[in-house]
Amino acid sequence: MTRKALSATAWVFAIAAIGLGAAHALIAENFSSVPAVVCMAIALLGYAIGATTNKAPVPVSLITAITGLVLIAARVIEDNADTPHSLVPESLFLASQVLIVLGLVFIIRRRLIGQAGNVLADGLIVGIGAWLVVWVYLVQPSLGATGNSATFTTIRSITLGVAMIVLFLLATLLFSQTVPSPANAFVGIAIALTLSGLILRAVVFRGDVSFSAATLDAPLLMAIALAGAGFAHPAIRHIAATGSHTVVPALMTRLLTTTSSLVAPIIVLAIDKPANTQDTTVRTITVCILVAVVMSRVVQSVRLNATTQDQLVRNALTDSLTGLPNRVLMLQHIETAMRSSWKTHVQPTVLFIDVDRFKNINDSLGHSIGDDVLTEVSRRLTSAVPAHATVARIAGDEFVVLDATTETVTQSVLLAEQVLDSLRSPIKTRDGDMFVTASIGVAYAPTSVELSANELMRHADTAMYRAKNAGRNCIALFDDSMLDNVTKRLDVETALYRALERNELHLVHQPIVDIDLGLVVGFEALMRWDRGQAQVVSPDEFIPIAEETGIIVPLGSWAINDALTQLRSWIDAGHCSPSTTMSVNVSVRQLHDPQFVTVVTEALASSGIPAGQLWLEVTESVMITEPTQALAALHRLHGLGVRIAIDDFGTGYSSLSLLQRFPIQCIKIDRAFVNDVVAEAATQNIVRTIIAMATAMGAEIVAEGVENTEQLHQLLSLECHRAQGYLFSRPVHVDDVPRVVKFLEDPNHWREITGRN
Numbered sequence: 001m002t003r004k005a006l007s008a009t010a011w012v013f014a015i016a017a018i019g020l021g022a023a024h025a026l027i028a029e030n031f032s033s034v035p036a037v038v039c040m041a042i043a044l045l046g047y048a049i050g051a052t053t054n055k056a057p058v059p060v061s062l063i064t065a066i067t068g069l070v071l072i073a074a075r076v077i078e079d080n081a082d083t084p085h086s087l088v089p090e091s092l093f094l095a096s097q098v099l100i101v102l103g104l105v106f107i108i109r110r111r112l113i114g115q116a117g118n119v120l121a122d123g124l125i126v127g128i129g130a131w132l133v134v135w136v137y138l139v140q141p142s143l144g145a146t147g148n149s150a151t152f153t154t155i156r157s158i159t160l161g162v163a164m165i166v167l168f169l170l171a172t173l174l175f176s177q178t179v180p181s182p183a184n185a186f187v188g189i190a191i192a193l194t195l196s197g198l199i200l201r202a203v204v205f206r207g208d209v210s211f212s213a214a215t216l217d218a219p220l221l222m223a224i225a226l227a228g229a230g231f232a233h234p235a236i237r238h239i240a241a242t243g244s245h246t247v248v249p250a251l252m253t254r255l256l257t258t259t260s261s262l263v264a265p266i267i268v269l270a271i272d273k274p275a276n277t278q279d280t281t282v283r284t285i286t287v288c289i290l291v292a293v294v295m296s297r298v299v300q301s302v303r304l305n306a307t308t309q310d311q312l313v314r315n316a317l318t319d320s321l322t323g324l325p326n327r328v329l330m331l332q333h334i335e336t337a338m339r340s341s342w343k344t345h346v347q348p349t350v351l352f353i354d355v356d357r358f359k360n361i362n363d364s365l366g367h368s369i370g371d372d373v374l375t376e377v378s379r380r381l382t383s384a385v386p387a388h389a390t391v392a393r394i395a396g397d398e399f400v401v402l403d404a405t406t407e408t409v410t411q412s413v414l415l416a417e418q419v420l421d422s423l424r425s426p427i428k429t430r431d432g433d434m435f436v437t438a439s440i441g442v443a444y445a446p447t448s449v450e451l452s453a454n455e456l457m458r459h460a461d462t463a464m465y466r467a468k469n470a471g472r473n474c475i476a477l478f479d480d481s482m483l484d485n486v487t488k489r490l491d492v493e494t495a496l497y498r499a500l501e502r503n504e505l506h507l508v509h510q511p512i513v514d515i516d517l518g519l520v521v522g523f524e525a526l527m528r529w530d531r532g533q534a535q536v537v538s539p540d541e542f543i544p545i546a547e548e549t550g551i552i553v554p555l556g557s558w559a560i561n562d563a564l565t566q567l568r569s570w571i572d573a574g575h576c577s578p579s580t581t582m583s584v585n586v587s588v589r590q591l592h593d594p595q596f597v598t599v600v601t602e603a604l605a606s607s608g609i610p611a612g613q614l615w616l617e618v619t620e621s622v623m624i625t626e627p628t629q630a631l632a633a634l635h636r637l638h639g640l641g642v643r644i645a646i647d648d649f650g651t652g653y654s655s656l657s658l659l660q661r662f663p664i665q666c667i668k669i670d671r672a673f674v675n676d677v678v679a680e681a682a683t684q685n686i687v688r689t690i691i692a693m694a695t696a697m698g699a700e701i702v703a704e705g706v707e708n709t710e711q712l713h714q715l716l717s718l719e720c721h722r723a724q725g726y727l728f729s730r731p732v733h734v735d736d737v738p739r740v741v742k743f744l745e746d747p748n749h750w751r752e753i754t755g756r757n
């Protein structure tokens, strides 16, 4: 049978159970009426389906089946007994309750893993509350009634007592986390019906009201058949399981049930005076137990509240990955350390630790390995520093250490060295061993000036940047000049954004000379930033910032346009030959700009300079960082006829294999080599090799930074034909270019410069 069919059958059984129970109450003479027999048949069928198809847990099936049989036996024996209140059926009723208790305990133990405490307490409140009412109205009066044997009344009161335990367990289940299912509901209602059947019997027994035997049987019959319906439902298999997605019963239901279980006994106690000492004793004991349970429940609640509160605060102040304090908590620690330090000699140390190239680890190996690395780093940091020091993780790969007891700078630096040392051994990850380094900024609270915790942490952060710039895997100690640098940089950054529109930028030009012929063959355009008030900023200072911020893209475009326009006007005016070239420096960042090739094309078109006369100078870094993207742009430019030069050659780390893949037509030998080319034989060899390589590649050679005639002669003897440098001319203003060209190309002056006759 499919699940759907089974579930439908269960519902039919359940509805039939109620209907048949009601029919029995109305028409039956005794327990063996037709509806009663059908009820039993349903139960039998239900259990059979439950045990075979639905795979109900065996203990639960057994207990339920036996309970059903015991209840039926109790009633059948009672019907056939000679005396109205015989002991056997009464004992069987008691047995049925004990069995239900066993079954419920089995289920509850499975379901309440880890969250038993408050649920059990709530169930207990319901059970005890109900017991008090049952005692006052049912048990106690029957104890005093004449005509019953003492054993009979005792058994009955025990049965009612156990029934209250059933009620307590049932309530506990209701309050616990479960996945609601018809199977659970049917079985739960069946148990509740059994309970009400027993209580109804006890009420009749008191003699206040009277019902026919059939009416009294109705709840029991319904219970037996309903349990069968429950077992016919496929969800019965999970009756003892904690659901994977659990549903907490509505807090309101729980609150209402427990409160009414508390209020009911109070009302009962208030309106009903104790009959005798025994009554008083039972009432007192019950009330005492109830109070104890309620109190423990309250204490438990308060404690739970406190832990939740604690947990919330802890979550807000700690990092979830490493369990270390977070930025907020660390600032509090620093604040406290600094506040208590002023009266002593101590100068609390703050280390700002940034894991080097952590982004690479994350990007290449995935975030879970990244997390492992961070956890291991946090573990190493914690064990590297003294026990009284605090370690915090304040952001992704940034950690901060505070030692509030340091007294000298040496101690601060030693602490940082310990931290750096702790990272030296490889970190084991699922992907193999990995070496991790860090850059550490060290700052300590000065005794003379008052700083805030935030400022001290920022000082350490600033020093950390210095350590990064110094090549990583090292320590930098904060000093005040660093702050000046930071402020200065920020100032440059903001001003640079406006420099272009304020016309603060201009190009200067340095001639590139054919040293064999003494002719100016080209110019290199170099950018200058005039911030006014005779403040000229060197490109070494602002180009790196422009590159980092991306402003280099518009600045670079402007430079190409301006340089070509300028060259056009010199050629047109006859100041230089029509084949003169213009070299413009280009940053990697510009090559990554999708518009760059268009910018160059348009500049060439508007100036009318042939593409072959534009040299774009790129440094070796272009081959190292994301070479494929840059390569694509360079190939397109090369396709246009534009020529590419490698600037500052020999200072980068480009490999020959990479060099081969780039469309290079010129190599510019870096100033550093030219500087040493006269005095050092090794440098001469390097320059010779570079020239040989360039010749093999079919590329031209330009020597940069030629400052004296010795260098010039050495280069000439090494077969280098082109050069630029202060020996010929410094980079000059556009207005000075015609004069400089004239001067350089004058044979008399040329002889003077080169020292040759």
Ligand code: C2E
Pocket: 510, 525, 526, 527, 538, 539, 540, 543, 556, 559, 584, 585, 586, 587, 617, 647, 648, 671, 704, 705, 706, 707, 724, 725, 726, 727, 731
């Ligand atoms: P670079 O492209 O290698 O430019 C040559 C640098 O050497 C220039 O410095 C120039 O003034 C200097 N120089 C030339 N001859 C001599 C010499 O005989 N002795 C000495 N000591 N120095 C000499 P500058 O103008 O300060 O430019 C520095 C760097 O800034 C350039 O190096 C270039 O990489 C960058 N740069 C300049 N303008 C631009 C530009 O428009 N765009 C880009 N992306 N970078 C530029």
Ligand code: MG
Pocket: 524, 585, 617, 647
């Ligand atoms: Mg250059």
Ligand code: MG
Pocket: 647, 648, 668, 670, 704
């Ligand atoms: Mg250069």
